[in-house]
Amino acid sequence: MAKNTTPGTSNPKVEIPLMIKDPTVTAGGRGVDQFHCTLESEYWDGPVSNRVAVLDFDDQTGELRPGAKFIPAPPKRALGRFDVPRRTDPKYPKRKDYVTDTDPFIQTSVFGTVLRTIKLFEHENVLGRPVRWAFDGPQLLVIPRAADWANAFYHRDSRSLQFFFFQAEAAPKDRVYTCLSRDIVAHETAHAILDGIAPDLYNALTPQSLALHEAVADLTAVMMAAESGWLVTEVLEKTRGAIDDSTIFSSIAPQFGAALGRKYLRQLGNRKTLRDVSGDEPHELSEVLSGALFAVLVRMHNEHRERFAQEDKWKKFGDRKDPVTGEPGDPWFSCSGAAFTAACFRLRNSIFQALEYLPPGEVSFADYGRAILAVDEGGNLNPPFVREWICSEFLQRSIVDKPDELVTKVNFMYEPLDNVDIDDLVNDENVARKFAEDNREFLLIPPGVQFQVRPRQMLRKTYYDANRKEVPAEECLFKVSWPHIESNELDKSISKPREILRGTTLVIDLINKKVRAVLTSDRSDYQCHERDRMFKRLMENGLLARDDRALAPDGSTLDSVVQLDTKSGNLRVLGTACLLHIVE
Amino acid sequence: MDSLKVRAYNVGFGDAILITVPDRSASGATVLRHILVDVGNVQAGEGGKDAYFEPVLGSIQRTLDGNPLDLYVMTHEHLDHVQGLFYGANLEPPVTLSARNAWLTASAEGDAYYKRFPEAKRRQLALVEGCRQIVSFLKALNAAGQEIPLPVKSLMANNDHRVTEKCVDHLRELAGERTTYIYRNCQLNGRHPFEEAQLKIWAPEEDVSDYYGRFRPLTLGVSDPVSEGTSPALVTPKVPKGVDVKSYRNLIKKRRSGYFDGLLAIDKAANNTSVVFSLEWRGWKLLFAGDAEIRSWKTMEGKRQLEPVHFLKVSHHGSVNGTPGEDILERILPRTPIDQRDRVAVVSTLPNAYPNVPDEHTTQMLKNRGLEVFEVNKEVQPGGYVEIEFPADGSHIRKTAVEA
Numbered sequence: 008m009a010k011n012t013t014p015g016t017s018n019p020k021v022e023i024p025l026m027i028k029d030p031t032v033t034a035g036g037r038g039v040d041q042f043h044c045t046l047e048s049e050y051w052d053g054p055v056s057n058r059v060a061v062l063d064f065d066d067q068t069g070e071l072r073p074g075a076k077f078i079p080a081p082p083k084r085a086l087g088r089f090d091v092p093r094r095t096d097p098k099y100p101k102r103k104d105y106v107t108d109t110d111p112f113i114q115t116s117v118f119g120t121v122l123r124t125i126k127l128f129e130h131e132n133v134l135g136r137p138v139r140w141a142f143d144g145p146q147l148l149v150i151p152r153a154a155d156w157a158n159a160f161y162h163r164d165s166r167s168l169q170f171f172f173f174q175a176e177a178a179p180k181d182r183v184y185t186c187l188s189r190d191i192v193a194h195e196t197a198h199a200i201l202d203g204i205a206p207d208l209y210n211a212l213t214p215q216s217l218a219l220h221e222a223v224a225d226l227t228a229v230m231m232a233a234e235s236g237w238l239v240t241e242v243l244e245k246t247r248g249a250i251d252d253s254t255i256f257s258s259i260a261p262q263f264g265a266a267l268g269r270k271y272l273r274q275l276g277n278r279k280t281l282r283d284v285s286g287d288e289p290h291e292l293s294e295v296l297s298g299a300l301f302a303v304l305v306r307m308h309n310e311h312r313e314r315f316a317q318e319d320k321w322k323k324f325g326d327r328k329d330p331v332t333g334e335p336g337d338p339w340f341s342c343s344g345a346a347f348t349a350a351c352f353r354l355r356n357s358i359f360q361a362l363e364y365l366p367p368g369e370v371s372f373a374d375y376g377r378a379i380l381a382v383d384e385g386g387n388l389n390p391p392f393v394r395e396w397i398c399s400e401f402l403q404r405s406i407v408d409k410p411d412e413l414v415t416k417v418n419f420m421y422e423p424l425d426n427v428d429i430d431d432l433v434n435d436e437n438v439a440r441k442f443a444e445d446n447r448e449f450l451l452i453p454p455g456v457q458f459q460v461r462p463r464q465m466l467r468k469t470y471y472d473a474n475r476k477e478v479p480a481e482e483c484l485f486k487v488s489w490p491h492i493e494s495n496e497l498d499k500s501i502s503k504p505r506e507i508l509r510g511t512t513l514v515i516d517l518i519n520k521k522v523r524a525v526l527t528s529d530r531s532d533y534q535c536h537e538r539d540r541m542f543k544r545l546m547e548n549g550l551l552a553r554d555d556r557a558l559a560p561d562g563s564t565l566d567s568v569v570q571l572d573t574k575s576g577n578l579r580v581l582g583t584a585c586l587l588h589i590v591e
Numbered sequence: 592m593d594s595l596k597v598r599a600y601n602v603g604f605g606d607a608i609l610i611t612v613p614d615r616s617a618s619g620a621t622v623l624r625h626i627l628v629d630v631g632n633v634q635a636g637e638g639g640k641d642a643y644f645e646p647v648l649g650s651i652q653r654t655l656d657g658n659p660l661d662l663y664v665m666t667h668e669h670l671d672h673v674q675g676l677f678y679g680a681n682l683e684p685p686v687t688l689s690a691r692n693a694w695l696t697a698s699a700e701g702d703a704y705y706k707r708f709p710e711a712k713r714r715q716l717a718l719v720e721g722c723r724q725i726v727s728f729l730k731a732l733n734a735a736g737q738e739i740p741l742p743v744k745s746l747m748a749n750n751d752h753r754v755t756e757k758c759v760d761h762l763r764e765l766a767g768e769r770t771t772y773i774y775r776n777c778q779l780n781g782r783h784p785f786e787e788a789q790l791k792i793w794a795p796e797e798d799v800s801d802y803y804g805r806f807r808p809l810t811l812g813v814s815d816p817v818s819e820g821t822s823p824a825l826v827t828p829k830v831p832k833g834v835d836v837k838s839y840r841n842l843i844k845k846r847r848s849g850y851f852d853g854l855l856a857i858d859k860a861a862n863n864t865s866v867v868f869s870l871e872w873r874g875w876k877l878l879f880a881g882d883a884e885i886r887s888w889k890t891m892e893g894k895r896q897l898e899p900v901h902f903l904k905v906s907h908h909g910s911v912n913g914t915p916g917e918d919i920l921e922r923i924l925p926r927t928p929i930d931q932r933d934r935v936a937v938v939s940t941l942p943n944a945y946p947n948v949p950d951e952h953t954t955q956m957l958k959n960r961g962l963e964v965f966e967v968n969k970e971v972q973p974g975g976y977v978e979i980e981f982p983a984d985g986s987h988i989r990k991t992a993v994e995a
Contacts, residue, residue: 051833060834062842069812069826144838154808165845166838171808547916549885556911556947559851560740563844567807567852 018045019080021087023054023119024105024112027235028255029188029262039105040235042119043086046126050077054089054118058125058137060146061118063110066154075111075118089115113186117151117170120192120231127230128200132352133359135468141202141209142166151186157263159185160587161198163209164564168195175265183262189235190228190260197227198587204362205370207488207508209584212538213369214287220587221293225259225273226300226358232256233351239344248312248343251276251305275301281372281405287541289587296372299400304354306396307389311346312339321345353393356471357383364526367461367488368508369538371529372406377415381524385417385514386470386480421449421522429517433463433483443487450487450511451527461486461510465517481517486510491528493535495542495578506577507538542580545569551580593621593983595788595872597902598654599937599967600647600976604638604745604944605631605671607647608879608904608937609654609976612872613983615786624661624784626870627651627688628879628904630675631758635745638944639671641678646974646995648679648686655688661784663690664773665762666881667865668699669858670749671908676765677758692783693766696866697774698799699759704772714803718857721806722750725850725857727823728811734822742946746854749945750861773866775894787872793896794867794887802863802886809853810846855946862907863887869900875932875981878923880906880913888915897922899929902981905938905957909949909966914956924960933988934960935979939967965990 023042030038047056053074054061063072076090091111093103105112128134140147141163148167156171170186185191201223202209208216232238233256242255250256257276258264264272273290277298284291315321321342361378380394398410407413423446431438439460443450452458464484469477488510495505509530514523545551550569557570564570570581593613600607606629616622630647633639666672679686698704698711705712729739729747739747748754763770771782774797783790795802812826825847830839865881878900883891884907891897892915900923907913914920928934936957940949949966957964970977974995979988 049833051831053831053833055831055833060831060838062831062834062839064810064812064828064846066808066810068814069810069828071828071831074831144835144841146835146838148834148838148842154810156805156808162845165842167842167845543916547885547889547918549912552911552947553952559848560743560946561844561848561851563848565852565855566849567855 018048019050019087020045020085021047021050021089023089023115023122024091025116025119025123026107026187026189027238028232029190029260030107030184031262031265032238032255037104037237038107039116040237042123044119044122044126046122046129050079050087052076054115055146056118056122058146059118059121059149061114061149061151063114063151064153066152072110072114075114091115107187113151113184117149117186117192120189121147121149121168121196123234124193124196124227124231125200127227127234127355128359131469132356132471133468134204134363135466138200139203140166140199141206147196147199149186152184157183157185159191159195161195161202162566163202163584168192168199170195177265185263188260188262189231191263193228193231194224194259197224198584201362202584205365205367207368207510208370210508210579210581211369211583212505212507212541212580213371213534214289214292214537214541215296215371215534216369217289217583217587218292218296219370219372219375220584221289222296222300223358223362225275225293225297226355228259229256229275229301229304230351230355233348236344239347243340243343243347248337248340250308250347257301273297276305278302280403287537287544295404295406296375299404299406300354300358300397302400303393303396304350307350307354307393308343308347310392311350312343315342315346315349318342353389353471357388360386360468363464363466363484364512364514364524366512366526366528367486367510368491368528369534371531371534373401373412373531374526374529376401376406376413378524378526380413381415381417381514381526384415385516385523386478387472387474388470390473415524415526417524418516418521423449424515424520424522429483429515429520432485433465436460439463439485442485449525450513452487452489452511453491456489458487458489461488479518482523483515483517485513485515487513490577492577493538503573503576503578505538505542506579541583545580545583550586557581593873594980594989595870595875595877595983596978596980597877597904597937598976598978599904599939599965600630600650601939601967601971601973602630602643602647602675603632603640603973604908604941605629605633605674606666606881606904606908606939607631607651607675608939609651610870610877611654612785612788612870614784614788617786624788625655625658626662626664627660627690628664629666629672629881631670631672632674633669633671633745633944634674634748634754636741636944638745638941639748640973643973644675644678645682645686647976648675648688650974650976650995651688652686660688660690661692663688663693663762663765664866664868664879665693665695665699665759666867666879667696667861668752668755668759669861669882670751670755670758672882673755673758673762677761680761688765690766691769693762693770694773694782694866695759695762695770696864697772697777697795697797698864699763700772708798708800711798711800711803714800714806714860717806717808718803718860719752721809721853722752722857724809724811724813725854726751727813727815728809728825728847728850731813731823731825735825741943743851743854745945746858750854750857775896789871791869791871792866793869793878793891794883795864796890796894799864801890803860804856804886806856806860807849807852809849811850812843812846859884859886859912862913865906867891867906869898872981873983874930874985875902876900877902877904877981879904882907882913884910884912885915888919892919892922899923899925901932901934902979903936903957903962905936905953905964907948908940908945909938909953910945910947911950911953914953917956920956920960924957924962926960928961930985932985934962935988935990936962936964937967937977937979938964941968963988971995
């Protein structure tokens with residue numbers, strides 16, 4: 008596996024404690040992991056760094072609590088840290104555990120979990136670049152204890168992650184801090200990261216576009232759980248190396264769910280299909296997609312176990328006896344942790360890189376499936392059978408009707424690319440526009456429609472391929488979007504059609520000037536029908552507010568409604584992502 | 592020929608509706624019975640002038656000719672629905688009305704009600720606390736020299752339970768022991784005098800907790816007054832080191848702007864507890880919807896309460912959320928009417944008095960269904976009324992506009 012490097016390794020190294028799962032879960036007697044972070048160039052009390060700032064407001068007074076104090080690395084020492092109280096556990100006298108119910112720990116843990124999630128995406132085998140925010144500001148603001156409420160969410164307008172706390176229904180004396188749940192913090196951070204990658208989803212009307220946000224956020228929580236060696240070891244010990252029957256990785260936010268009288272918030276270990284869910288509720292819908300990809304993860308884990316167990320490194324465990332029980336060794340069990348980490352690593356490389364390949368505008372699960380398969384096949388990231396598993400899951404869950412709906416041609420020559428200077432295509436708007444105009448048919452831009460060429464993105468990353476080789480990759484993302492007009496039969500009081508955004512992503516392999524992939528928005532009637540349903544539901548629940556009616560007197564956008572813009576020619580919805588709070 | 596009359600007074604921004612129903616006495620003789628649905632206006636700007644009540648109450652008294660009302664209905668606990676009779680009773684000399692029966696929305700029973708429904712109490716307390724914080728915030732804004740926009744003042748005045756409570760107390764005493772706290776499926780026998788006309792409660796449900804929703808907590812950052820007589824103040828902690836100043840200021844602004852979402856949620860919660868009832872008389876069906884908003888309409892639909900009607904008192908002064916979406920509307924005002932009778936809607940409203948009320952698309956939606964829509968404020972000056980007559984033989988509706 009590739010070394011765990013990230014951009015900016017000349018940065019100071021800082022030790023940050025963070026929760027392994029949540030306060031109800033401990034592993035090996037510990038509830039806290041340590042993260043040695045090299046992502047940021049500067050740190051201040053708070054914690055605050057160049058890209059993340061924790062602001063711990065007191066919900067009663069509005070004052071800021073003092074932030075955890077930053078202690079830079081002493082001279083000749085490499086590790087900076089934050090001043091978080093620790094105490095000795097009488098059971099383990101040599102160990103000094105963090106005191107988790109203190110302000111500095113709460114502040115530092117959420118900070119560390121946000122940064123750890125960012126690191127997951129910035130890895131050279133994933134994005135290979137720093138994450139970008141969708142808002143105009145350098146820092147993601149993190150409010151760990153916003154107020155008393157069973158909720159948490161990413162809020163673009165305030166450039167923040169808002170975490171709330173509440174009293175558990177079953178045990179009213181227990182206060183649940185959502186900011187101490189690794190799942191919830193990873194989930195909300197993923198929303199912010201995905202918003203930077205695919206900002207159009209924030210205003211999407213297609214239910215699957217919003218559900219995609221949820222599914223990716225939940226899968227990020229799973230990948231973050233896999234990043235804890237303690238947790239992986241503990242769980243696999245209990246399950247004798249299998250993840251099929253364990254809910255610890257597949258269940259999202261168990262403490263939060265239990266406090267509300269449920270086992271967990273969502274379960275990724277499911278067999279739900281699009282036919283099973285009611286349709287347009289994004290959280291419910293998301294379980295179909297996250298369930299499909301989690302099922303692929305389980306199969307990848309089993310496949311890795313089978314393969315690893317045959318390798319000499321693990322085979323030898325079969326000849327040893329357990330020193331305590333005297334039972335014979337089990338290579339399948341012994342390699343299960345490494346297999347799980349490897350499976351997560353490989354799956355995340357495909358499913359997170361695919362986010363960059365998504366076409367601009369509205370997207371469907373099938374769009375995402377095509378993007379995953381394109382990045383996976385284009386970069387040879389996994390053996391073909393993994394792509395077959397993905398196809399099979401998408402078919403079984405009724406995301407597509409036929410396997411060929413997921414087929415995307417990859418790595419092919421396209422003559423017009425030979426005649427264009429890539430530097431000009433990237434830097435010169437006129438050249439980019441002319442290229443799009445000349446290649447409308449290839450890019451599937453409808454005749455006569457006005458289109459917009461998005462700023463081009465250059466990707467420099469490393470593919471870790473199916474042969475365990477690191478292959479440098481340089482790609483250019485060329486994205487065009489255009490308005491698509493749909494009839495509006497639902498709101499008879501406004502005789503205007505509805506407008507959504509569609510688009511195409513052209514991925515150019517800069518090393519050989521081949522087309523890595525071309526991906527265009529789902530144009531199926533099914534998605535249009537689903538948008539109708541979503542629009543109708545928003546309307547009937549009073550969640551659509553026309554134009555200025557979506558604004559507070561000070562001109563700021565109301566959080567309780569989705570704006571319906573009726574003034575710019577057609578009907579457009581804005582800010583649907585505000586529906587994606589963790590609970591309603 | 593007998594006719595049922597619905598009279599909608601112009602009280603500024605608020606409701607005052609007098610229904611006169613020819614009914615039968617115990618001996619079989621025709622007798623006119625009177626129902627008064629709400630009297631109140633919102634206490635902000637032009638729409639909230641107390642002076643409007645005097646001619647309205649005087650007109651009602653003259654119509655009653657010294658008799659008590661047969662039924663008074665308080666749809667919900669908002670000033671623009673409850674203030675008028677309390678105001679009249681405190682005039683010098685007092686202008687008082689009495690009632691043989693009074694129906695108040697279930698949750699207006701107060702402590703006894705909330706003891707039976709602890710979840711409703713919990714949620715109501717959250718709303719009350721939210722309201723307290725917003726009052727404090729607006730005072731702090733005012734003290735900082737910022738003008739409070741009129742729609743915000745109206746919303747605030749309408750939802751300040753400390754002001755409303757006195758008015759509701761007055762209405763609780765209006766019919767003495769014959770006061771009933773009303774909800775769907777509650778026992779109405781003996782709680783009204785009607786022999787021929789049929790009254791049916793469509794809403795609210797007895798447990799109103801669902802209408803209250805889950806109140807999103809506020810993060811306004813206001814300190815309590817230092818001493819009596821001083822104003823609360825806005826708390827703005829200084830920008831911590833390393834934090835982007837622009838982002839920080841934006842965050843503080845966004846945290847505070849949530850007060851308006853909060854106010855709308857508080858307003859909506861009370862609106863949805865509105866008593867919604869139908870009155871059926873000689874083939875006519877009339878619907879009085881109070882200020883019911885979408886959550887209440889959806890509940891009514893879920894409970895299969897909805898039936899086609901000929902008359903609609905448009906809910907919530909013509910707001911976009913007061914009238915349900917096309918599917919629900921089709922149940923009560925189908926595009927193809929169920930009979931040949933006229934259909935009409937009345938909306939008591941006033942532009943610019945309340946946020947986003949009235950909504951012209953909503954009025955158009957009703958007109959598109961073939962209804963004649965009367966906007967009281969466009970028909971008569973404050974103090975006057977629009978009267979609609981529903982003839983016993985089902986012939987055409989007649990409308991009269993009478994100035995004070």
